[in-house]
Amino acid sequence: MSVLVWSALLAFIPLSLSINPGVMVKLTEEGLQYGKQLGMASVQQKLKTITVPDISGEERVNPLGKVRYTLSNMKIMDVGLPQSEVDLLPGTGFRLSISNAFISMNGNWKVKYLRLMKDHGSFDLTVNALTIITSIAIKSDETGRPTVSDISCTATVGSASIKFHGGASWLYNLFKKFVDKGLRNALQKQICPLVADAVSDMNPKLKTLNVLAKVDQYAEIEYSMVSSPTVSPSSIDFSLKGEFYNIGKHQEPPFSPSAFSLPPQVKNMLYFGVSTFTANSAAFVYNKAGVLSLYITDDMIPKSSPIRLNTRTFGAFIPQISKLYPGLMMKLLVKTATNPLITFQPNNATIQTSSTVTAYAIQPNATLTPLFVLNLESSVSARVFVSGMSLAGAVTLNKVDLTLGTSYVGEFQVKSLDNIFQMVLKLVVIPKLNAKLAKGYPLPALGKMKLVNTQLQVLKDYMLIGTDVQFTG
Structure with a gap:
């Protein structure tokens, strides 16, 4: 057992800097x-x-x-x-x-x-x-x-x-x-x-505190301290930076954290407050890294689906496609146009995205011919949970709004494509996103720290995690 292990619980103590934290920790x-x-x-x-x-x-x-x-x-x-x-x-x-x-x-x-x-x-x-x-x-x-x-x-x-x-x-x-x-x-x-x-x-x-924790090959999160601890007779509140960065490239996002504080709590040993700033800094980093885009091909659509990514299926809704490019397979590129916006309201975490969907016909020589570009406004609800020492999540689709950006095949009714693209999002994009979110990102930790009796609440502008702690070595 490490020497004076209770000091591990004091490992979330901030530096004396005048910036707001992205993550707050309360030791009771x-x-x-x-x-x-x-x-x-x-x-x-x-x-x-x-x-x-x-x-x-x-x-x-x-x-x-x-x-x-x-x-x-x-x-x-x-x-x-x-x-x-x-x-x-x-x-x-x-x-x-x-x-x-x-x-x-x-x-x-x-x-x-x-x-x-x-x-x-x-x-x-x-x-x-x-x-x-x-x-x-x-x-x-x-x-x-x-x-x-x-x-x-x-x-x-x-x-x-x-x-x-x-x-x-x-x-x-x-x-x-x-x-x-x-x-x-x-x-x-x-x-x-x-x-x-x-x-x-x-x-x-x-010194084992993970002040710079790697998330994956694209991102890391910084948990250095941003202000002095606030010590009261009943608890210590610690302020951590809680900001995502591209690995090796610490560029600040075009927004900054707002001040927040944790309510008095006595039930658990430790409380984490994770702000929307932290979540949105992650969205900024992944968008900047260019990984919030996905090529979708027909082999990614379940075989049982009657809708296929080919000019025949789309020709039923846009006749010009099947006339101009008969018998060809298609490919879709879904790409974020702006940084996703994450909001926390009581018992509700929402992600809103503005994306473009570009449809291509795949020519026999494998070249791609653009057919149209749609503007896609979507909203998903997120279920957030603690998995081990990580904060993970899963999303479900709320709504989709499609508008025509550019058409290379003449005018057509975008509304007729709503069902196709909702199916593509639900069967392909959402599962891909959930697989990524399930891996989670690391919470502040020290040594062989384990969270037990953990509960999570989504509150206004931050998530509150209450937990007890065990040290296994």
């Missing part, structure tokens, strides 16, 4: 408490590495006179952290408080007194009432990822109890009076540096 108290449970194991392991130096000295013990003592080979056997709390520090980060902890160890003892008298044996020792309070600041590094550091730490070691194996009862008084203080001081000096090391060990884990 539930998420902090889950992270604390995981992190305690890491703190415990750190404290088990405490090394206790040999303690020796010389004291006068009545009626024995001077007694020289040594405690050596002390080893930590167990560390217990029965009570711990993690609290948000508004404007700073969070505070970890550990109380009623204990450290058990064993070692060897020996004493020398009355010049020639010696005694030795072993002992078991438990330090109780150990308290640790550390405050941790959250900032950002040059890559847009979070980094943490401890800004204060106090450690208090309470009482110690020891059980000697061998020796006389006066050894207990010797320990209680002279050794107890030295041992507690030795422990206190090491605890806070070890806690600081544990905090530093978070940072390599935080």
Whole structure:
């Protein structure tokens, strides 16, 4: 389990820039408490590495006179952290408080007194009432990822109890009076540096945040931070860029994100808000890459369909086609004319597209002869869902509006082609689009992060994803 894994839930912390986010993330108290449970194991392991130096000295013990003592080979056997709390520090980060902890160890003892008298044996020792309070600041590094550091730490070691194996009862008084203080001081000096090391060990884990996540061969999405975290007593809100780019070509779209904020939530550990800006930046990128176009041929139409892509079928609606180009197969090119527009309204995600459809007759020598160009205005409804660590979707056709752009075969009634093109969209274009959307695009993630109990709502101008989190390694 990664060190102080609750820091993984704090991996969505933004930089101090003055731009609106495309994606917002809210970490709730539930998420902090889950992270604390995981992190305690890491703190415990750190404290088990405490090394206790040999303690020796010389004291006068009545009626024995001077007694020289040594405690050596002390080893930590167990560390217990029965009570711990993690609290948000508004404007700073969070505070970890550990109380009623204990450290058990064993070692060897020996004493020398009355010049020639010696005694030795072993002992078991438990330090109780150990308290640790550390405050941790959250900032950002040059890559847009979070980094943490401890800004204060106090450690208090309470009482110690020891059980000697061998020796006389006066050894207990010797320990209680002279050794107890030295041992507690030795422990206190090491605890806070070890806690600081544990905090530093978070940072390599935080660097796994996918600030630039590849989607496919055309696009990547950036999750760098765009503003400082907003820390309240109940949650931390983080602002991420959430913008798609063409791979290797980070060109800004002709629109920018609008400000939005997430409503108060307490049910889940983590909430993602994905804005329409993020979705529309994806549409801009894919349109710019030239991949929002599709050639449709007859072999893509189900064999059971009575409508074929040939001049005979289209000649039934446009007689000039079958007269000018009898017995030829046809090809359609569907291509977006402008960037698709994606809108989110409560319980409704819609994509509107303006496209052109160019129909060609395929000549015997395979050259293409243009027949006509139609303007196609279409609207689809999208069902959005979370699949693994990705946001995926599927669309259904709402409506189609066809108008004539250019005709190379004379005038004809475009309305007569409505059924053909609705069939082409439903049987060919929509399934192709859904196959792409089903692959999804990656959400912000850290390490081996898994989302569970996930729910998604479409709200005005953004989608809200509520989820719990598990870390598998």
